[in-house]
Amino acid sequence: MADPAPVKATIFAYQVGFGDCFLLRFDYDDASRRHILIDFGTTGLPENVAADFMLGVAKDIAAKCTERDGDRLDIVVATHRHADHISGFATKNGAGSGDVIAGLKPTVVLQPWTEAPEAPVDWEGPAGGDPVKAFAARKASLEGMHAMAKQAEDYVAAAKNLPHGLASELAFIGGDNIANRSAIDNLQSMSKERLFLFHGCALDLSATLPGVKIDVLGPPTLAQTDSIKKQKSSDKDEFWQFALRRFSDAAGSGNGSLLFPDAPRVLRSRLLTEQRWLAHRIDDANAEMMLGLVRSLDSQMNNTSLILLMRAGSKTLLFPGDAQLENWQYALQSELAPLLDDVDLYKVGHHGSRNATPRSMWKRFRKKNRKKTADRLTSVMSTKHGKHGSDDKHTEVPRRTLVAELDENSNLHSTEQLAADLPYDKIEIALD
Template sequence: MATPLPVRVRIRMYQVGFGDCFLMTLEYDAAVRGRAERHLLFDLGSTSGPRSGPVKMGDVAKLIAEHTNGKLDAVVVTHRHRDHLLGFGDAVGAEILRKLAPKLVLRPWTEDPALPTDATSPTDGAMAASRRFVAQLAAAQSAVERIAAQPVPDRGALHALRAAALEELPNQAAVAALDQLAEGGRGRYLHAGKSLRLASVVPGLRITVLGPPTVEQYPRVANQVSRDPEYWMLRLQRSLAEAAPSDQVPPQAGEVEPGQVRWLVDHLAKHRTHSVARLVRALDDAMNNTSLILLLEVGELTMLFTGDAQIENWQYTLDKLDKDRDLRTKLATVDLYKVGHHGSRNATPRTLHALWKQRPADAPPMTALMSTRSGFHGKTPQTAVPRETLVNALKDVATLHSTDDLAKGTAYLEFVADTTGGPFQPVDE
């Protein structure tokens, strides 16, 4: 008897506001061990609902259960930011995901609980740098936890700082739920080049892990750069260690008498706030650079899911393109691109965009999917997410669909393509 083959790929992009949640379904020409479908969930998070109103992660999880017929085969969590994993810590969402019983939970290598974070005396010299990096992330998150726990005014710089810090919290309920799903050998902790054997779980799916690299593979992944021409963003923060917050919130100018003392307190407060803000922004960059970058192939279809990966993560792959012609061709002819970092200017390399500009004329049109909410991050055209210049550049090379354009009450967008080749086409409700 011939082995059943996937004949169609279906992608659902759920409305979660500023966050990511995607479901990939492979449909087969015959039942495989009693089922003619396989399902992979990519992230389940949000930090702000859509412009039309709030979103309940439990309701999104219920839709996922409905669309998977009660059985999920794999969960992919690109990294541990709240806008990618909040729903796993939601009481309703966590219970639904537990019942869906995924056979695999895929996360970045930095999430591996077997990788110690104590860098004082590593037992394995080959992993020393990676352990130090994970320890730095843990220390920075502890500092951010202190910021988030402090009482602050209802407005102003400190209020904005605390709001930013809240987005960087590890979200322990979600992490604990994912750790539980990964028990019994179901967890896989991925780095660039790591092989995955998925035939027994999702037949016909091939995954190439492009990122993140380990520190041993690419030391720059543990650092930040101040400027890099590869990205739409021209400035990135340099280091996790640039600033360390105090245990106390500095007094506000309004709490002291007018005069020179008040002036001094005000300026000291601003200085400390800006220093701590650098730490928060640097942690944001570092966490984004632990994002999984996955190239997925089913039949003749190729899909690129990038999380929020930034330059220190992407560059490891970009440096290979001149010599690896096969990888270069696959990236140039991607059928579906999950837009990195919600349309931020710091997550779609110019090199990648240049490949798409030179896309072969006989290649099917590319589809780009962007889960985002405008007006939530960035107050100027230069800092806004999504970035208008990037959006226009993507429209020049792909058919772009955004959750930010959905009518009120629309819970998801759905796209389908035959595995004999794209393009992905939207499915009418």
């Protein structure tokens, strides 16, 4: 008996503010359905919503995954560990949004290879072509990530003593990197099958998701890309460009230390007039140092994002998480790059930031055009303006020029454009 064939894909793009939450449904020719939850998190809720908003989103996801007999949540994808992608998986005494998702008992959870819980800190990644299931030894890499997240937490706590503009940016970026241990632990335990993926790995989910081929374009392993190998060779304890030792050394003791940790803290009002300029400059230097370190951590974490390309019927769907240029560079030079030519749906990377939609990738999309043809590219973006970046520095997210390009050359769906009372945007794609 032949496997059922997918005939329609439906994407529910939830309005979670500054974050990502996509429920992907495949309808099959035998009337069965499959569901994939791709990320579930936020660091900036929509305006004027209740504190338990994410719990409501989780319940809606659960309702959609159990509408019919035989329906279920088949796959959970956590593209990377930033809070705006996983905070919704957090548990709370059995009644949190993450508890609702775990209660659906997904068949498999997919994460990047950098999240493998027992990988040694100096591991270069899987040597073979299969997704990783388990390791034999240490948990140092995961502990290293938690340690860096703790440092980010200390920085956020210290931000209240910094100049307002820098403090706001540090609090936002740092907050996205704070370890959400219950969410991470929940992802590790909600399914019996957990796969940790990397560029080009042989991912076969046909038993769970028949008729859908998933190619993993990123992240690459340290062994696959020369640029990362060169950086890694400078520090034997470095893991996926995370220089934990240098990060900690530069940051201080890990408890919010500043550039001048031994200097007495005094009120500026008690300083002589001619001394106050120095106090300002010391505080600014402390702020810039901490912000620079947190920005670096933020960037490297984005570059661990899964890049998943799904082919079903005649259509190709691309979900790249928050993958930035360094992650994309390897994929765009690989044997898998031609698969990007026929992308029909593009989940816009990193909420519309300027460095997550490389021009070299965008140029490959043959179905983008200014005419509203039947096969025109569809783009889907989850974002919230004003939460990240700077208009003055042209780093605002979403980037105005990118949004204009997406709007002009694709059928753009943005959660920012949804009415306040609409919980999600629903995009349907026929797969014939």
